Every structure is written in C-alpha cells, then in structure tokens.
Amino acid sequence: MSGMKVIKPTTITAAMLTSSTVAEPAAGEVAWNAATAYAAGAVVIRTSTHMKYERAIAGATATAPESDPTNWLPAGPTNRWAMFDRKIGTDTTAATTITVVLRPGGISGLGMLELVGRQADITLKDAPGGTTVYSRTVNLDGTIITSVYDWFFLDFEQLSDFVLTDLPQHYASCELTVTVTSTTPVSVGVLQVGQVMTAGRAAMGATAGIIDYSKKEKDRFGNFDVIEGAFSKRCNLQVLTPAADFNKIFRAFAALRAIPCIYIGVDQVGFEPLIIYGFYKDFSMVVAYPLYHLCNLEIEGLSQ
Known part of the structure; x- marks a missing residue:
C-alpha cells in the first residue's frame, strides 16, 4: 500500500474567510432581534458567532442568545459556516454552486467530505490576487467504468470524499479558492485544510x-x-x-x-x-x- 498520512487541521476563523457565495443569513435564516417576542421553538442566527439558536421559552429578551442559555439553546452552525465547524452531519448547501475564498496561511493538505456535486475546483495563489501556483479539478463522479456497458448504463455515483496532499506549503500569505458545482443542489459537509504529516x-x-x-x-x-x-x-x-x-x-x-x-x-x-x-x-x-x-x-x- 501507499503512504499513510494525516491532515492536521487549521481552524478557519472569520478573518480567514475572505468571501463566500453563501449568504449569512442564508435563505430561511433569520437574524436575532432583541425587540422581537419569539415563540418557543423559533430559530434565529447570530452572525457574530455564526451559530443558530432555538428559543426554549416564549418571549423577548435583550440579552444575546449566546449569553442567554436559559432562553436560547445552541442549534448548530449557520449555513455558511457549517462546512467549517469540524463536525460530521452539518453541511453548507446552495442551489448549484458554492465558492469560498480563504487566507489560511501555509497549508499542504486539503480534505473535502460529505460532498454532493459534480466537480470541485481548487486554486491556490501565492498571495491575495497574486499568481496561481497550484490548480486542481476533481471530478466528483466516482463511478468505476470497466466496460462499454458500464459507460452507457451505470448510474452516477457520488464521490463524497477526497483529499489533496500536495499543496505548496511555503506560501504563508496564500489565497485559496474552492468551488463545488453541479446542475442540481450542492453541499459540502467538511472543508478542512492544514499541514500534512506522513507517518510511514x-x-x-x-x-x-x-x-x-x-x-x-x-x-x-x-x-x-x-x-x-x-x-x-x-x-x-x-x-x-x-x-x-x-x-x-x-x-x-x-x-x-x-x-x-x-x-x-x-x-x-x-x-x-x-x-x-x-x-x-x-x-x-x-x-x-x-x-x-x-x-x-x-x-x-x-x-x-
């Protein structure tokens, strides 16, 4: 077999996420308002914490949800940040395309998990707006073709996970752009970047x-x-x-x-x-x- 590797994660912060085509609040998300009386079970978001909160007791309170555990319960990440929350089972979704631009510092590895889409494009520039030093397109069709019959009749099989371990890590001010596209709804469960360790x-x-x-x-x-x-x-x-x-x-x-x-x-x-x-x-x-x-x-x- 080949080398066993580990991608040690870089925590993505708000300062590292330069842009995302997924809005915050996204469609269906509602930002918390101190003056609004909420019914029990109502869900709001906070853009400062990138989290959703569910109302436990009906009413209105002036204290922000993240500081009011009596009235508000954490309900997971916002749609924009679900792909960065380092958890399985939460995903960022969009109609046909998700594009994010990151400034994560020097990285040598990238992993994307729980994907739904047809293609992923990864581009690394040596600096924001600089020269492209790495580019990769990943076909997310995981169908294994072994015959002419397979080519014509096998259904599309989603490649849900892939890793790249050859990014040039010496660009400390790099700009990373990741795009997932399809003609149908797309989603990304985990986008993790970091340093690659080869164990053996x-x-x-x-x-x-x-x-x-x-x-x-x-x-x-x-x-x-x-x-x-x-x-x-x-x-x-x-x-x-x-x-x-x-x-x-x-x-x-x-x-x-x-x-x-x-x-x-x-x-x-x-x-x-x-x-x-x-x-x-x-x-x-x-x-x-x-x-x-x-x-x-x-x-x-x-x-x-």
Whole structure:
C-alpha cells in the first residue's frame, strides 16, 4: 500500500474567510432581534458567532442568545459556516454552486467530505490576487467504468470524499479558492485544510468498517423494530515507520489525541473508506526491526 498520512487541521476563523457565495443569513435564516417576542421553538442566527439558536421559552429578551442559555439553546452552525465547524452531519448547501475564498496561511493538505456535486475546483495563489501556483479539478463522479456497458448504463455515483496532499506549503500569505458545482443542489459537509504529516507506509491487511448506532429491538414475536440512527467509520491500520523517526512520530500522534483530523490510510481513488475524519482510539508503536518500527492505529470517525 501507499503512504499513510494525516491532515492536521487549521481552524478557519472569520478573518480567514475572505468571501463566500453563501449568504449569512442564508435563505430561511433569520437574524436575532432583541425587540422581537419569539415563540418557543423559533430559530434565529447570530452572525457574530455564526451559530443558530432555538428559543426554549416564549418571549423577548435583550440579552444575546449566546449569553442567554436559559432562553436560547445552541442549534448548530449557520449555513455558511457549517462546512467549517469540524463536525460530521452539518453541511453548507446552495442551489448549484458554492465558492469560498480563504487566507489560511501555509497549508499542504486539503480534505473535502460529505460532498454532493459534480466537480470541485481548487486554486491556490501565492498571495491575495497574486499568481496561481497550484490548480486542481476533481471530478466528483466516482463511478468505476470497466466496460462499454458500464459507460452507457451505470448510474452516477457520488464521490463524497477526497483529499489533496500536495499543496505548496511555503506560501504563508496564500489565497485559496474552492468551488463545488453541479446542475442540481450542492453541499459540502467538511472543508478542512492544514499541514500534512506522513507517518510511514501502510502495510497490507488494513480493515475498514462502520459502527452503527441504529436501534434494533425484537418484540415478543421475534420481529425486529428498527430505528435508523447515525454511524461512524472505523479503520485499523498497521504502518511501517522509519526507526529514525520513532520519537518524532510518537510525539506527533500524542499531540493529536484530542484533535479531529483527516486520517488517510491510502491516498488513492477507490479507497475512500480509508479516509476517516475523527480520532484514533488506540495508538501504539512496536519496536520490531532495526530500520523500521510498526505503528498500530485504531481510528474512529465522527458520527454521521
């Protein structure tokens, strides 16, 4: 297998988001007004926190929702910021196109997850309005064609996750433009940029699966009552790491223990189940050979 990599995240701040074609408030979102009396269950947004809030008790209060937990409950990110909230299950949506322009500092990796669309275009300039130093177009049709019959008759299969790990990281003042397009509604669940760490070479025998949180119960007749719930990806990897990097890799993974990252078991089309956004549950290093060690990783994705 190929090299195992991790994209360590850069937190996107309001100052980094230069522009977005998704408005805030977006269609259907309502900005909070101190003078308005809200019914219980009403949802408003705050552009200062980029969050939605649900009214718990009917009435009007002069205190902003983010400072009034008695009357207002957090209800997730605004549509514009859902793609940056570092969570699975919240997405930014638009009619046919989403374009964002970022100034994230030096980055070498980009990951996009939970995508709905036909094409993604990524452009990196050396400075705002400067010279393009990196450009990539990603076809989001994940259909695998193996015959003429497949070409004509297979349905479109959405490529929902992809990663890029070759961005030129030495442009500290770079400007990144990302566009997702389609002729139908588009959505982006996660857009994460950051620094790429290469841990080593993934050995054969990696496993991928899911943890299902659906509820399945039998009644007294033996019939199942199924309530569909969320699920999360999981993956077990064994990575061959250089012995000289033992201390560096150990410290690097220890520092990531509470940070959601994009773990890339195999950076290759067709192996998307080995791209997981989440945490490692277990990490250990086996001093096995004179020149190489074995790094064992059990990775669990965020629920979706």
